Amino acid sequence: MKEExxxxxxxxxxxxxxxxxxxxxxxxxxxxxxxxxxxxxNDFDKLDNFAKSVVDYLSENxxxxxxxxxxxxxxxxxxxxxxKLGKESxxxxxxxxxxxxxxxxxxxxxxxxxxxxxxxxLFEDTGTTGDSAITAALHLYEGGARVEDIIIACYREDxxxxxxxxxxxxxxxxxxxxxxxxxxxxILPLAIKELHPSxxxxxxxxxxxxxxxxxxxxxxxx
Numbered sequence: 001m002k003e004e005x006x007x008x009x010x011x012x013x014x015x016x017x018x019x020x021x022x023x024x025x026x027x028x029x030x031x032x033x034x035x036x037x038x039x040x041x042n043d044f045d046k047l048d049n050f051a052k053s054v055v056d057y058l059s060e061n062x063x064x065x066x067x068x069x070x071x072x073x074x075x076x077x078x079x080x081x082x083x084k085l086g087k088e089s090x091x092x093x094x095x096x097x098x099x100x101x102x103x104x105x106x107x108x109x110x111x112x113x114x115x116x117x118x119x120x121x122l123f124e125d126t127g128t129t130g131d132s133a134i135t136a137a138l139h140l141y142e143g144g145a146r147v148e149d150i151i152i153a154c155y156r157e158d159x160x161x162x163x164x165x166x167x168x169x170x171x172x173x174x175x176x177x178x179x180x181x182x183x184x185x186x187i188l189p190l191a192i193k194e195l196h197p198s199x200x201x202x203x204x205x206x207x208x209x210x211x212x213x214x215x216x217x218x219x220x221x222x
Contacts (some may be wrong), residue, residue, distance in 0.1 A: 001053045007182050007190050009053075010154070013046060015039050016187060018197040022204055027128045027158070032204040033191070035154045037125040041076050051080035054123070054153065057181050058085070063121055065148050070124040070136045071095040077153075078123045091115060093136055106143040116144030127152035127180065130166030137174055147176050154187065155180035159211050184209070189218050 001009075010016050015036050022030045040046040054077065058064070066087040069078030075092055082090045092110040106115050120140065124133050137147045150170060160169055167178035188205065191197075202222060209215040 001056055003182050003186055004190060006053055007187050008194070009049075010035075010037070010182075011191055011194050013039060016154075016191050016195075018191070018195060018201045020198065020201060022208075025128060027131070029128070029158055031156075031158075031208060032197075032201050033188070035126045035156065035187075037077075037153060038073055047077065047080055050153075051077060051084055053181070054081045054151075055084045057179075058121075058151070061179060063149055063151060063179065065119050065121040066090045067123045067151070068093050068120045068136070068140070070122060070132050074123050074125045074153075077125060081123070090120075093139065108139040108143065115140065117146075119146040119148050121148055122150045124150065124152045125154065127155040127166055127178075128158055129160055130170050130178075134170060134174065137176065147174070150176055150178045152178065152180040153182065155183040157184040157209075157212060157215065163211065184212075185214050185218065188215060189222070192222060 007016070016034070018033045019031070022032045025031050037050070040050045058081070066085075067078040067081050068091060069075040071093050072095060079090070079092075091106070091113045094108045094110060097107055106113055109115070122133055122136055122140075127133065133150050137150070140147055155167070157165060159165055164172075167180070170176060170178050192202070202219065206216065206219045209219065
C-alpha cells in the first residue's frame, strides 16, 4: 500500500484529526492534531487490515526480523504482524518492571524468554519524540538482543529539544535505522484536504511546525 493510500485509510477510520484548541500530548508537547491508531485495535477486521499494511511495507523494504511492539500501544499490532509473517516466537515487552511475580530470564518480557543473541525489529504505531522506542531498545539490549531497525507507522516529525528530529536522534544515539510508513510531511496536507480544519487550526499548525522547513512551506501554500 502506498503512503497516501495508507494515510487516507487512517483518516477514514477517524485515526487522524484536528483540535480547535491545542492539547498537550503524552510527550508533553502542545499540538493541534492527533494520530490515534488504538482505534484500530477495537475491531478484528480493522486490526487485520492494519497488520496487512505493515506486512506489505516490511516486505517492500526487506525488513524480515520478528517485530516487537513498543509498549503498550504497538503490542497487539506487532503480534498480528508476526502471525502473518509466520514468526514462531516473539516477546511481549513490558513498559516497566513489576514489583512482584517471577522475572524470568528477561525481566522486561511478559514471559521468561531468553532473547540473548536474537535480532528483532521494533515497531511503534505513532512516533513523536522517539523516547519510547529508545527505552524499548535499551531494555532489549539489557537482555542481550539486537535491534536491527525501528519501524514507525505514523511519524509526527516533531522536533526534540535542541532541534533534532527523532529519527536523527535515534540514529545518532543508537545507530539504528528508522523507517516510517507515513510522515507528517505527507499526512498533514492530506488530512487538511480531507477534513477541512479551520483557519485557526492551520495557523496553530504553522506555529507548531515553524522549525520544520518542509512542513512550514506546505502549510504556507494552503
